[in-house]
Amino acid sequence: MSFTIAIDGPAAAGKGTISKAVVAHFGFAHLDTGLLYRAVGKRVIDGEDALAAAQGLMAEDLEVDGLRTPAVAQAASRVAVETDVRTALVDFQRAFAARAGGAVLDGRDIGTVICPEADVKLFVTASPEVRAERRYRELSEAGHNTDFATVLADVKARDERDQGRAVAPLIPAEDAVVIDTSHMSIADAVAAAIGAVQARR
Ligand code: DC
Numbered sequence: 001m002s003f004t005i006a007i008d009g010p011a012a013a014g015k016g017t018i019s020k021a022v023v024a025h026f027g028f029a030h031l032d033t034g035l036l037y038r039a040v041g042k043r044v045i046d047g048e049d050a051l052a053a054a055q056g057l058m059a060e061d062l063e064v065d066g067l068r069t070p071a072v073a074q075a076a077s078r079v080a081v082e083t084d085v086r087t088a089l090v091d092f093q094r095a096f097a098a099r100a101g102g103a104v105l106d107g108r109d110i111g112t113v114i115c116p117e118a119d120v121k122l123f124v125t126a127s128p129e130v131r132a133e134r135r136y137r138e139l140s141e142a143g144h145n146t147d148f149a150t151v152l153a154d155v156k157a158r159d160e161r162d163q164g165r166a167v168a169p170l171i172p173a174e175d176a177v178v179i180d181t182s183h184m185s186i187a188d189a190v191a192a193a194i195g196a197v198q199a200r201r
Helices: 015-026 034-045 050-055 059-063 070-079 083-088 090-097 110-114 128-141 148-164 186-200
Strands: 004-008 029-032 103-107 120-125 177-180
Touching: 004 015, 004 110, 015 029, 015 103, 015 120, 015 186, 029 090, 034 050, 034 059, 034 070, 050 070, 050 083, 070 148, 083 090, 090 103, 090 110, 103 110, 110 120, 120 186, 128 148, 177 186
Parallel strands: 004 103, 004 120, 029 103, 120 177
Antiparallel strands: none
16 A cells, blocks of 8 residues: 655755654655756756756666765756656656555655645755755765855755746645754654654554
């Protein structure tokens, strides 16, 4: 039987951490849909056409190195405004959502566009400053040479593009449970997410 959990929210709000914890708790499969757009964005940086990259995307493409860089994140956010690119990625995501045994998909439009019938919808958010601080720490720890002001500007630019685009903009689904992690510990945010899922099971 399928059971779909949609986890949406802006960059660096804690979706990845919460998704992994929910998956570990319930034994579901996880798809980080940002990786689809990152894989397409990376191919565009490498000179490929965005639509051709999206149409030819395979599961192995999500495993390649170098998808987590700020440059690829910006490229992903740029290809993500293209309607035909988004359309080319729909079937892959819906097939994943329908798999037996339960699935967690995290992204921007899972609860609104990809899986409007999801069993549980979470919208995980936090202030731009808190998200930039987390992303800055992550990037510094991974050895990237950057500064807080640049990361904050990147976060805000990506928010603007993700929220302002005409197709599938980042907005909470009407029936989403909103979790604002700005002043929450990871443990509390995870507990809130697991509690919301348990309430619908
Ligand atoms: O979640 P992320 O930071 O890896 O996502 C990278 C970009 O991909 C994000 O800025 C917007 C786009 N994206 C999207 O438009 N829809 C999704 N479901 C997931 C990501």
